[in-house]
Amino acid sequence: MAGTHEPVAVLGIGAMGHGMAASALRAGIPTIVWNRRLEATRDLAELGAEVAGTAADAARRAAIVVTMVTDADAVLSVARDQGMLAALAPGAIWVQMSTIGVAGIDRVAAMAGGERPDAMLLDAPVSGSKDPAGRRGRGRNAAEAGEQHLAGIRGRSGRHVRGSCSPAGS
Numbered sequence: 001m002a003g004t005h006e007p008v009a010v011l012g013i014g015a016m017g018h019g020m021a022a023s024a025l026r027a028g029i030p031t032i033v034w035n036r037r038l039e040a041t042r043d044l045a046e047l048g049a050e051v052a053g054t055a056a057d058a059a060r061r062a063a064i065v066v067t068m069v070t071d072a073d074a075v076l077s078v079a080r081d082q083g084m085l086a087a088l089a090p091g092a093i094w095v096q097m098s099t100i101g102v103a104g105i106d107r108v109a110a111m112a113g114g115e116r117p118d119a120m121l122l123d124a125p126v127s128g129s130k131d132p133a134g135r136r137g138r139g140r141n142a143a144e145a146g147e148q149h150l151a152g153i154r155g156r157s158g159r160h161v162r163g164s165c166s167p168a169g170s
Helices: 015-026 038-046 055-060 072-081 101-115
Strands: 008-011 031-034 064-067 093-096 120-123 126-128 140-142
Touching: 008 015, 008 055, 015 031, 015 038, 031 038, 031 055, 064 072, 072 101, 093 101, 101 120
Parallel strands: 008 031, 008 064, 064 093, 093 120
Antiparallel strands: 126 140
């Protein structure tokens, strides 16, 4: 049912972010993508993704924003320096999926809570990697923490949702 989902933005189109964006597109979810290197988004555009010129532009147009970048410093840079955090609509959901450790998510949560208490942060770090054999649905796991009522958000495009949410960083 294309057109019945709110748009999702995926910021960071490496192996993992690319797979997430492609999965969202296959599920019929309107998807906006952004990456520091524009060429990483080209094939997703061919699949129907909208390509944003900036992280802020992507965040401004989406109800749910996923960050999937290399480390905590990159997350903070995308959020603050690239304008993603300021561009979030009130009530938007930021799903931070980069694996950045407890100290990293503590920094991110402090920034988000201090600057955007009207937006919701969901800490959902991914472990694993893109499956080298190319089998879909294998090789990635996400641990979700954040607002309790967001526990099932991954069910829109993920295969399995288990457990309940706890505070960010736990």
